[in-house]
Amino acid sequence: MSRTIIVSNRLPTKVLRTEESLTFQPSEGGLATGLGSIYREDGNVWVGWPGLFVESEEEEAYISEQLRADSMAPVFLTEAEIRDFYEGFSNSTLWPTFHYFAQFATYEQEHWEAYVAVNEKFCQAVLAMAGPDDTIWVHDYQLLLLPEMLRKARPECTIGFFLHIPFPSYELIRVLPWRAELLRGMLGADLIGFHTYGYMRHFLSAVSQILGIANQNGQIETPTRTVLVDAFPMGIDYDRYEQTAASETAKNHEAEYREALRDARVILSIDRLDYTKGIAQRLRAFELLLQRYPEWREQVSLVMLVVPSRDQVAQYASLKEEIDELVGRINAQYRTISWNPIHYFYRSFPLEELVALYRLAEVALVTPMRDGMNLVAKEFIASKIDKRGVLILSERAGAARELSDAIIINPTDTGQLAEAMHDALVMPEEEQTQRMISMQALVRQYNVFAWTKLFMDRLAYSKIKQLTLATETLGTTVMAQLHERYEAAEQRLLLLDYDGTLAPFNPMPQRAKPDAELLFLLQALTANPKNRVVIISGRDRTTLQNWLGHLPLDFIAEHGVWLRSAGEDWHLFQVLRNDWKEEIRPILETYVARTAGSFIEDKDYSLVWHYRRADSELAAVRTRELLSHLTFLTSNTDLQVLEGNKVLEIKTAGIHKGSAAARWVSQYTPDFILAIGDDRTDEDTFGAMPPEAYTVKVGTDSRSKAQYHVHSTTDVRVLLRSLI
Numbered sequence: 001m002s003r004t005i006i007v008s009n010r011l012p013t014k015v016l017r018t019e020e021s022l023t024f025q026p027s028e029g030g031l032a033t034g035l036g037s038i039y040r041e042d043g044n045v046w047v048g049w050p051g052l053f054v055e056s057e058e059e060e061a062y063i064s065e066q067l068r069a070d071s072m073a074p075v076f077l078t079e080a081e082i083r084d085f086y087e088g089f090s091n092s093t094l095w096p097t098f099h100y101f102a103q104f105a106t107y108e109q110e111h112w113e114a115y116v117a118v119n120e121k122f123c124q125a126v127l128a129m130a131g132p133d134d135t136i137w138v139h140d141y142q143l144l145l146l147p148e149m150l151r152k153a154r155p156e157c158t159i160g161f162f163l164h165i166p167f168p169s170y171e172l173i174r175v176l177p178w179r180a181e182l183l184r185g186m187l188g189a190d191l192i193g194f195h196t197y198g199y200m201r202h203f204l205s206a207v208s209q210i211l212g213i214a215n216q217n218g219q220i221e222t223p224t225r226t227v228l229v230d231a232f233p234m235g236i237d238y239d240r241y242e243q244t245a246a247s248e249t250a251k252n253h254e255a256e257y258r259e260a261l262r263d264a265r266v267i268l269s270i271d272r273l274d275y276t277k278g279i280a281q282r283l284r285a286f287e288l289l290l291q292r293y294p295e296w297r298e299q300v301s302l303v304m305l306v307v308p309s310r311d312q313v314a315q316y317a318s319l320k321e322e323i324d325e326l327v328g329r330i331n332a333q334y335r336t337i338s339w340n341p342i343h344y345f346y347r348s349f350p351l352e353e354l355v356a357l358y359r360l361a362e363v364a365l366v367t368p369m370r371d372g373m374n375l376v377a378k379e380f381i382a383s384k385i386d387k388r389g390v391l392i393l394s395e396r397a398g399a400a401r402e403l404s405d406a407i408i409i410n411p412t413d414t415g416q417l418a419e420a421m422h423d424a425l426v427m428p429e430e431e432q433t434q435r436m437i438s439m440q441a442l443v444r445q446y447n448v449f450a451w452t453k454l455f456m457d458r459l460a461y462s463k464i465k466q467l468t469l470a471t472e473t474l475g476t477t478v479m480a481q482l483h484e485r486y487e488a489a490e491q492r493l494l495l496l497d498y499d500g501t502l503a504p505f506n507p508m509p510q511r512a513k514p515d516a517e518l519l520f521l522l523q524a525l526t527a528n529p530k531n532r533v534v535i536i537s538g539r540d541r542t543t544l545q546n547w548l549g550h551l552p553l554d555f556i557a558e559h560g561v562w563l564r565s566a567g568e569d570w571h572l573f574q575v576l577r578n579d580w581k582e583e584i585r586p587i588l589e590t591y592v593a594r595t596a597g598s599f600i601e602d603k604d605y606s607l608v609w610h611y612r613r614a615d616s617e618l619a620a621v622r623t624r625e626l627l628s629h630l631t632f633l634t635s636n637t638d639l640q641v642l643e644g645n646k647v648l649e650i651k652t653a654g655i656h657k658g659s660a661a662a663r664w665v666s667q668y669t670p671d672f673i674l675a676i677g678d679d680r681t682d683e684d685t686f687g688a689m690p691p692e693a694y695t696v697k698v699g700t701d702s703r704s705k706a707q708y709h710v711h712s713t714t715d716v717r718v719l720l721r722s723l724i
């Protein structure tokens with residue numbers, strides 16, 4: 001039976017050491033509370049850290065056994081790992097960077113190394129648990145490298161990844177010294193999910209600008225697989241909160257609190273201690289409310305729950321001091337004998353008491369500076385079974401994308417926040433109910449079960465999509481048949497593209513010179529009199545001549561403009577004119593001026609606009625512009641525009657790799673053909689081949705006309721070596 005293995009840094013249960021024993025308690029934090037409702041189904045397992053350092057092997061065995069009974073598999077972390085991996089790289093590098101607090105971020109090589117090592121530790125733990133048919137679902141920023149590690153160990157495995165925190169703009173990500181490794185780590189997954197479309201867009205932009213891999217509608221073609229990227233706003237277990245809110249226990253707790261607070265109306269705030277949550281700013285706004293509207297004094301109390309979190313990290317410790325100080329000051333200034341402005345708790349509450357607070361509060365203040373989603377906002381809504389109450393929500397929480405019936409505020413605008421509290425306190429009941437009903441309908445429908453189903457269905461789809469690629473992998477069976485036909489053939493034609501096929505694609509074209517291994521391979525292939533080896537490239541003939549001219553190779557240069565058979569002279573595909581260049585060159589020059597990093601290559605009978613060194617997003621926009629501009633100019637002429645790998649080439653129509661390759665096929669009547677290429681211009685070659693030819697695409701683009709695909713230039717070399 002196939003199961004889902006959930007993997008996250010923290011397990012939904014945390015183990016606490018008291019003086020006499022170990023106790024097991026639910027973990028706080030949205031990831032654990034949100035996913036906690038679903039993992040026990042169908043024999044699923046959750047792999048993660050149980051939240052304490054074990055002191056002996058016996059203790060480890062005891063904890064493992066207890067957790068196993070509840071479908072959890074603990075990964076034990078040492079004190080040094082918690083310091084460098086958890087408090088260090090995860091919470092002092094990634095957390096501040098991803099939440100736009102880059103000024104708090106540290107960049108320590110030791111922390112990075114611990115991060116790699118702990119991700120590896122999780123990888124081993126997952127591999128020990130997961131069968132080949134199991135689906136692995138990795139969660140959050142502590143495990144960004146894990147998808148790729150798992151992929152290397154199990155290439156066919158189904159891996160999903162979900163990020164619970166924001167994915168920031170490229171400008172923040174680019175600062176990280178390990179940015180490329182982190183993105184590649186995530187791309188090990190088949191599906192990558194984010195809470196919002198905005199985070200997804202930032203991720204796609206970072207992948208394009210840092211790794212140079214473009215996407216089409218959230219579909220990324222890596223050299224080995226298609227990876228889907230999508231937005232899945234996480235929900236809560238709605239029924240659980242609704243039912244708890246209706247329970248006697250919650251009602252009794254609420255009655256207790258009401259009695260203690262007398263008639264004071266309640267504004268509620270609940271968060272983990274975190275500088276991202278805007279707690280200090282919220283306190284200042286509450287103070288401003290009391291200043292601006294003295295009528296609320298002795299009438300309204302702020303009940304503020306702060307759950308201890310990451311207190312070993314410096315910024316968290318100093319935030320705690322700041323909050324203590326602010327609460328102390330405001331209370332000292334406004335308190336009366338019978339009224340406390342702020343009731344501040346620094347601990348965590350059990351579910352029933354939490355829900356009792358949600359019931360009690362008229363207003364919930366959820367005002368983070370940045371928050372991936374924020375489940376407290378959704379829990380408040382689900383607990384309001386009387387359909388009253390007002391949610392004040394920061395525009396920078398992921399939840400704001402969905403909960404548009406909340407009062408949406410900018411958390412740095414203290415004045416706006418104070419006004420929002422006032423507005424909430426005077427909001428007519430009818431309006432409250434109207435807003436609450438519409439938010440409840442949404443939170444009920446898009447609950448955590450719907451979220452999981454949506455993610456899992458999409459993950460299954462990503463796998464089906466990979467398997468139905470138009471091209472088939474050049475596997476052992478096909479290879480055996482290919483070898484058999486190769487051996488039996490008397491006249492073989494090998495059509496080999498250069499950049500991205502024989503040599504890896506290089507951002508500096510002149511650096512892609514053939515290495516010794518490639519020269520050896522080509523020499524060995526051409527040494528066999530049955531072989532005719534054609535280098536079929538978009539490059540100019542001089543470069544090809546200089547690099548490879550000493551070998552008995554045939555050449556198709558400039559995408560079919562110049563041709564040369566081994567031992568003969570270069571000749572043109574047909575008589576060509578060049579007068580059109582004077583009209584087109586100035587247009588390309590304006591695009592160079594408007595697109596930093598792009599340049600023009602002037603070939604004998606074509607002009608090429610290269611953008612491999614330009615900003616990838618700008619280049620995508622300019623390419624579309626230039627294409628439509630050129631299409632307009634070249635209509636009714638004998639010119640064509642070819643789109644290659646990060647190039648646009650303008651030349652005489654009808655001449656391309658395909659038309660040139662067709663000449664070789666008709667001239668030499670080969671009984672074995674192998675054509676290999678990687679980019680769009682090679683599609684013309686594939687399209688011109690007879691059906692019995694072996695056409696091989698480097699990469700997994702499902703739109704290729706090739707019959708087969710290999711993953712990389714390394715695979716091409718393995719294939720060519722096998723023919724020697």
Ligand SMILES: O=P(O)(O)OC[C@H]1O[C@H](O[C@H]2O[C@H](CO)[C@@H](O)[C@H](O)[C@H]2O)[C@H](O)[C@@H](O)[C@@H]1O
Binds near residue numbers: 141234272371375
């Ligand atoms: O494990 P901790 O270091 O104690 O931190 C608790 C969790 O905090 C973060 O939660 C996020 O996930 C929520 C659910 O998707 C989301 O609503 C919230 O905005 C996020 O901040 C963190 O991402 C988790 O990994 C932590 O376990």
Ligand SMILES: O=c1ccn([C@@H]2O[C@H](COP(=O)(O)OP(=O)(O)O)[C@@H](O)[C@H]2O)c(=O)[nH]1
Binds near residue numbers: 027029271
């Ligand atoms: O005493 C508490 C206070 C809060 N929470 C839970 O902690 C989670 C906080 O998640 P959220 O998404 O709001 O933010 P995060 O802490 O994950 O950044 C919510 O499910 C709360 O119910 C809890 O378990 N005990």
